Amino acid sequence: MNEQPKxxxxxxxxxxSLFGAVIHWISPLLGPDWYAWLRAPKFVVESARAGTWLAPTCAALIGGLMFICALYAWSGMGRMARLPLPRTALVVIAAVGLLRGLALLPYAWNVPQLLDTFDVVGSLVWFVAGLGFAVGARQNWAGPARPARQAT
Structure with a gap:
């Protein structure tokens, strides 16, 4: 099987995923306007303005989740050690990315006047990420889960 598409x-x-992690991790350094530009919920933006721990904690957690997605991609490519439940993780990450990308459709249908470039680009980017993880999951599912054991 050709490994290049995977x-x-x-x-x-x-x-x-790595880019998403980084932009979330630098949010506390860039301040409340950055949180607002990233479409953080109002209470998170207010937390950043007030200097409480909620905003940086949320940013760190979301960035961490995105970094874990990147780790699973690298693991799926064989560029690092195999992580637990790789096939399942790739499928779940693919589903989340695809759903995040497709979430734009009902939003565009119901409130098109509220859409802007950020919404469209963000949805397309996460849809592409979801497709990438889906292709990787498919190819990982088709291939061996673990190296075959040597006969002793």
């Missing part, structure tokens, strides 16, 4: 797809998912 490698490219998972590398794309990893890059998007």
């Amino acid at each position: 490698q490219t797809a998972l590398l794309t998912g990893a890059a998007i």
